[in-house]
Amino acid sequence: MSDIIIVGAGCAGLTAAIYAARAGKTVTILENEGIGGQISTSPRVENYPGIKSISGIEFSDRLFDQASDLGVELQLARAEGIEKNDNGFTVKTEYGDLTARAVILATGCRHRHLGLPEEDRFAGKGVSYCAVCDGAFYKSKTVAVAGGGNAALQNALMLAEICEKVYLIHRRDTYRAEDQLVGQINAVSNIEPVLNATVSRLNGSDKLESVTVNQNGSEKEIAMDCLFVSIGQQADNAAFADLVTLDENGYIVAGEDCKTSCEGVFAAGDCRTKVIRQLTTAAADGAVAALAACLF
Ligand code: NAP
Numbered sequence: 001m002s003d004i005i006i007v008g009a010g011c012a013g014l015t016a017a018i019y020a021a022r023a024g025k026t027v028t029i030l031e032n033e034g035i036g037g038q039i040s041t042s043p044r045v046e047n048y049p050g051i052k053s054i055s056g057i058e059f060s061d062r063l064f065d066q067a068s069d070l071g072v073e074l075q076l077a078r079a080e081g082i083e084k085n086d087n088g089f090t091v092k093t094e095y096g097d098l099t100a101r102a103v104i105l106a107t108g109c110r111h112r113h114l115g116l117p118e119e120d121r122f123a124g125k126g127v128s129y130c131a132v133c134d135g136a137f138y139k140s141k142t143v144a145v146a147g148g149g150n151a152a153l154q155n156a157l158m159l160a161e162i163c164e165k166v167y168l169i170h171r172r173d174t175y176r177a178e179d180q181l182v183g184q185i186n187a188v189s190n191i192e193p194v195l196n197a198t199v200s201r202l203n204g205s206d207k208l209e210s211v212t213v214n215q216n217g218s219e220k221e222i223a224m225d226c227l228f229v230s231i232g233q234q235a236d237n238a239a240f241a242d243l244v245t246l247d248e249n250g251y252i253v254a255g256e257d258c259k260t261s262c263e264g265v266f267a268a269g270d271c272r273t274k275v276i277r278q279l280t281t282a283a284a285d286g287a288v289a290a291l292a293a294c295l296f
C-alpha cells in the first residue's frame with residue numbers, strides 16, 4: 001500500500017509527487033501514455049517562471065527526474081476505476097489492483113483536434129493548440145485561428161497584437177462567444193473572419209505553408225505560418241464517474257483546494273473545473289493537492 005497514488009504523470013501529477021515525496025510519503029504515480037502529459041508535445045515553453053526557454057520534452061524529463069530521485073514509483077498502467085474501502089482506496093489497472101490511503105487525480109485534458117490526415121505531422125510545425133504558449137513564435141507573421149467559441153476569439157485578439165494578420169476560420173456564420181468578444185473581433189483591422197468555412201487540408205512539406213478551406217461549398221487556399229486550433233478541450237474522467245462528481249463536460253468538480261466530492265480523493269490540474277489551464281496553474285494545483293492529501 002502506498003500513502004498516495006497519483007493518476008497522471010503530467011505537470012500537475014509530477015508536481016504533486018514531488019511535494020508528497022518531500023513530505024515523507026510513499027508515492028506511486030500511474031501513467032498510461034507519455035511522461036509529461038500535454039506539455040511534452042510543445043516545442044518550446046517560454047512562460048514558466050524562472051525558465052526562459054525549454055522544450056516541452058526536456059521540461060517533462062526534468063520533472064520526472066526530480067520525482068524519481070525522491071523515490072516516486074512510476075507504473076505504466078491505465079487506472080480503469082477506483083473503489084473506496086475501509087483502509088483507503090483500491091485503484092484498478094489492467095495489470096492488477098493497487099491500494100493507497102489517498103488518491104490524486106491529475107488526468108489532464110486534451111485539446112480537441114480537427115481530425116485532418118496531416119494534423120499530427122504538422123503539430124509543432126505550424127499547427128498549434130495553445131496560442132498563449134506558441135503565439136510569440138509568430139511575431140509579425142500570418143496565422144489563423146480555427147474555432148468560434150470564447151477561446152478562439154480570445155486567441156485571435158491576442159494574436160492580432162503580435163501577428164501581422166489573423167484569419168478567424170469558423171464553421172458557422174455566428175460565433176458561440178460572448179457579444180463583447182464578437183464586438184472586439186469586428187473592430188480589429190488585422191483580423192479577417194472566414195465564416196461558414198472548415199479547414200479541409202493542411203499543406204506544406206517540412207512545415208505548414210497554407211491551409212485549404214471549404215467555404216460555402218467552394219475551396220480556397222490561404223497562405224499562413226501557423227494554424228491555431230481552438231475548438232475546445234476534452235476531459236477523460238469517465239472511469240471515475242462513480243467515485244467523484246463530474247461536471248457536464250466531464251471535468252472533476254473541485255475548487256482551488258483541489259478537494260473532490262469524495263473525501264481522500266483530490267483533483268489537480270487541467271482535469272478539474274477551472275478557468276485557466278496552464279502549466280503554472282497545473283503546478284500550483286499539484287502542490288495544493290499533495291499537501292491536502294498529506295494532511296488527509
Ligand atoms: P467551445 O465554447 O466549446 O467552442 C468550441 C468552438 O469550436 C465552437 O465554435 C465550435 O463550433 C467549434 N468546433 C468544435 N468542433 C469543431 C470541429 N470539429 N471543426 C470546426 N470547429 C469546431 O470551446 P472553447 O472556446 O474552448 O471554450 C471552452 C469553455 O471555456 C466554454 O464554456 C467557454 O465559454 C469557456 N471560456 C470562457 C472564456 C471567457 O473569457 N469567458 C474564455 C475561454 C473559454 P460551433 O460553434 O459550430 O459548435
